[in-house]
Amino acid sequence: MTDLILHHYKTSPFAEKIRRVLAFKQLPWQSVNIPPIAPKPDVEALTGGYRKTPILQIGADIYCDTALICDVLEHRQPTPSLSPSSHKGLARVLAQWADTTLFGTAMAYNFQPDGAAQLFGQAPPGFAQAFADDRAKMGGIAPRLRVSDATTAYKSYLRRLATMLEDQAFLVGNTPCLADFAAYAPLWFTRVNVPSTAGILDATPGVLAWMDRMAAFAQEEAGRMKSADAIAVAAAATPIPLADEVFQDDHGIPLGSQVRVHAESFGLEATEGELVAATRMHLTLRRVDARAGTVHVHFPRIGYVLRKV
CATH class of the missing domain: 1.20.1050.10 (Glutathione S-transferase Yfyf (Class Pi); Chain A, domain 2)
Structure with a gap:
């Protein structure tokens, strides 16, 4: 069974973007259908507040925003590549x-x-x-x-x-x-x-x-899961050890601080947690949820606002 879990709904254009990328890379994935509008309690159990569609779950790691999800999938399977070598x-x-x-x-x-x-x-x-x-x-x-x-x-x-x-x-x-x-x-x-x-x-x-x-890049999901089962997957897992990447401090906020992250414009619901990584490309927050356990929630740096609590 694949460990890639996509939380999405059928008519979401950003979910369609990722569904096509998964098909392009021939990566099998599990499907969790989520509501198109709030309330989304099962999504928020994983993200802590972020509720845009889709999110990608790998065990206890939750990836927000399709720009970051594309980078994660590129790292998972570098070929065929999403990044042209010369452009x-x-x-x-x-x-x-x-x-x-x-x-x-x-x-x-x-x-x-x-x-x-x-x-x-x-x-x-x-x-x-x-x-x-x-x-x-x-x-x-x-x-x-x-x-x-x-x-x-x-x-x-x-x-x-x-x-x-x-x-x-x-x-x-x-x-x-x-x-x-x-x-x-x-x-x-x-x-x-x-x-x-x-x-x-x-x-x-x-x-x-x-x-x-x-x-023409088309592929069905490998299986379907209930959102409660995806939460149970997170609760049973441990976040992937963070890569040894350089801490890029552009905000004067040290690692270990309690912070909030939200989108710059659309999707202003904030996720709060402990800042455990701030690299050139992404931010990672550690948070604990009563249902999902300890999770790492990842955001791209571009398009998101970081503030100390």
């Missing part, structure tokens, strides 16, 4: 743009009235409003584009992606990389979950062909 920096910067600007623009477009009606048409009464309230709470003070502005920007971004694909199969060459999986996810949401508004993609057939190439 690693470009791939990371483009992936970050896709995870933030492109994603926000696409979602503002996708949730126009026709799209929302299609998404929530079969949902229980009141779910659409509960979803909107939940995302508003997670978003904090982050501004949201109007549909008209999002439509204009989305069209431009699709044309730019099409230009990048004119002479190559993928965004940074002829093999997929981090940028491809990040950019694919919000476009997948448009194409698959809100087909009533997916006509915006038709003006860029090169992008549609690229999406078909990305969709």
Whole structure:
């Protein structure tokens, strides 16, 4: 049985990003279905507060944010690689743009009235409003584009992606990389979950062909678990020993301090714990939960705020 456990739900674009990466690398994984909106008590038992989707669990180690999850999967199985040897920096910067600007623009477009009606048409009464309230709470003070502005920007971004694909199969060459999986996810949401508004993609057939190439990386989960069973896995495990990496102190907060970590903009729920690692790329908090036991919760440094309690 694989030790990779993905906590996700079917329509999450960021979960789709990781599902495609797992398929690309042919890594088997266990699936735990989680709610799309709060409350998420089983998720928070593992993370201590963070509740964005997805999270990756390996025993008692909990990895938050798809940027970090991609790095973990790359380390687990270096080939095929997510980082092109000659354009690693470009791939990371483009992936970050896709995870933030492109994603926000696409979602503002996708949730126009026709799209929302299609998404929530079969949902229980009141779910659409509960979803909107939940995302508003997670978003904090982050501004949201109007549909008209999002439509204009989305069209431009699709044309730019099409230009990048004119002479190559993928965004940074002829093999997929981090940028491809990040950019694919919000476009997948448009194409698959809100087909009533997916006509915006038709003006860029090169992008549609690229999406078909990305969709070819497909793989079913190795098995399914209940969230309570995943918590039991964490409780029975010990966090993986931390790598001997240089402590990078940019905050004046020593290791061993009680700290809070939360996202810069969207997903402001904080995780509190003992700071046990702060490296060039990531932060690690040790925390103890009544159900999950002692866990290490890992975050990327970029996009997250570290504060002393």
